[in-house]
Amino acid sequence: MAAETETVVIRGRCVVGGVAEGRAFVTTQTISGWGGIDAATGAITEMRHERRGESFAGRVLVFPGAKGSSGWSHYFHMTRRLGTAPAAMLFTIMTTKIALGAVVTxxxxxxxxxxxxFKVIRDGDLVRVDADAGRVEVTRVRF
Structure with a gap:
């Protein structure tokens, strides 16, 4: 059985420029940076989070946005310094926390x-983010 690929394009607004590609890490829950992630691994540590124990390191993080204190940005900044940051961030709720977190990451x-x-991107899809062009290409393999 041969695999087919399907590519879907969505457009959005750039918050931080650049181009990156990686597998999607999709969560419909917000993430608490302060105490909600392990910066050393990029894993979500929040007790009740649907992706607890899983790492977004090197993946395209698709999530609603940030919750908690403004310390959120510090932990995401640490993921960049430690090499465990997501490859890119796609979020649906703009707040000052997520804006600052994206900039420092x-x-x-x-x-x-x-x-x-959340209706277009599935966990594990190959996602290419060209924030400068405001373009996200989502490629999935169908069998």
Missing amino acids: RVPAMTDFDRDP
Whole structure:
């Protein structure tokens, strides 16, 4: 049985410029940076989070955004310094926490999409983020 690929494009607004590619890490829950992630591994540590124990390191993080204190940005900044940051961030709720977190993480980041990313992007899809062009290409393999 041969595999086919399908590519879907969504457009959005650039928060931090750049281009990155990686497998999608999708969560419909916000993430608490302060005490909610392990910066050394990029794993979510929040007790009740649906992706607890899983790492977003090197993946395209698709999530609603940040919750908790402004210390959120410090932990995501540490992921950049430790090499465990996501490859890119796609989020749906713009707050000052997520904006600052995206800037200090220094990975391509986008928001304000023309389509709901939670309906388009599945966990594990190959995602190419061109934040400068406001373009996200989602490629999935179908068998």
